[in-house]
Amino acid sequence: MPHPDEPYYCSEQIPIPVELPDILKNFTKAAIRTQPSDLLTWSAKYFRCLANNQIPPVKERLEIPLATQKTDSGLTIGLIKVLHKQLGPQSVVPLKSIEEKWKALNLPIEKLKIINQLGNFQQEAEWLKFIAISCSTISKDLTETMSKVCEVLTADPPGANSRIKFEVFNDLYSFLTFQVEKSTSSKHVEEVCAYLKSEWANRQDGYVHPRNFYHPECPKLSQMV
Numbered sequence: 436m437p438h439p440d441e442p443y444y445c446s447e448q449i450p451i452p453v454e455l456p457d458i459l460k461n462f463t464k465a466a467i468r469t470q471p472s473d474l475l476t477w478s479a480k481y482f483r484c485l486a487n488n489q490i491p492p493v494k495e496r497l498e499i500p501l502a503t504q505k506t507d508s509g510l511t512i513g514l515i516k517v518l519h520k521q522l523g524p525q526s527v528v529p530l531k532s533i534e535e536k537w538k539a540l541n542l543p544i545e546k547l548k549i550i551n552q553l554g555n556f557q558q559e560a561e562w563l564k565f566i567a568i569s570c571s572t573i574s575k576d577l578t579e580t581m582s583k584v585c586e587v588l589t590a591d592p593p594g595a596n597s598r599i600k601f602e603v604f605n606d607l608y609s610f611l612t613f614q615v616e617k618s619t620s621s622k623h624v625e626e627v628c629a630y631l632k633s634e635w636a637n638r639q640d641g642y643v644h645p646r647n648f649y650h651p652e653c654p655k656l657s658q659m660v
Contacts, residue, residue: 465493480539567607577657582645596644601636
């Protein structure tokens with residue numbers, strides 16, 4: 436019972452915005468899919484993005500944490516996809532913008548510093564190279580890294596082949612090999628790319644996908660010098 440001195444309201448007296456149920460429903464679904472470690476901070480970023488007509492920090496689907504990650508950094512393929520959706524339209528992104536989105540996902544700043552160091556990024560980062568290094572930090576080898584890169588960058592729907600342009604694959608594979616892994620000869624990189632271009636890209640409208648470089652006849656992406 437309300438206090439005698441408090442006004443009594445009935446449902447007809449309280450105006451409820453017609454958009455509110457859908458807003459709360461979408462917010463709840465987004466929180467369940469994303470599973471933020473700091474719900475209040477994430478929620479503030481979520482609604483700020485909506486208010487500014489920006490893409491909110493939301494995963495496409497719920498992820499089960501994998502015990503095979505190199506480090507317990509909290510970074511996952513789903514979160515990398517979120518970052519790409521938010522910043523991907525830009526070819527070069529200021530590190531301050533990356534850090535802002537990174538913090539909104541409650542990811543450790545130490546992990547971001549490692550990625551920037553590996554890529555030798557100073558004030559800004561070439562976005563696709565940032566994505567490639569991020570994928571490498573949660574992969575066991577270069578083949579798995581490039582598979583994740585395809586999954587993040589593809590325009591194909593979920594469950595499809597995860598195709599990317601051969602030129603993009605070539606650039607990022609070469610970058611990771613010489614900038615990060617530093618254990619594969621330039622000749623071997625040329626052999627891998629020549630095989631993928633002649634055997635697959637030329638028959639697939641200039642695209643390649645993970646099944647192509649997992650094919651038994653494809654030279655392994657990594658090879659010790």
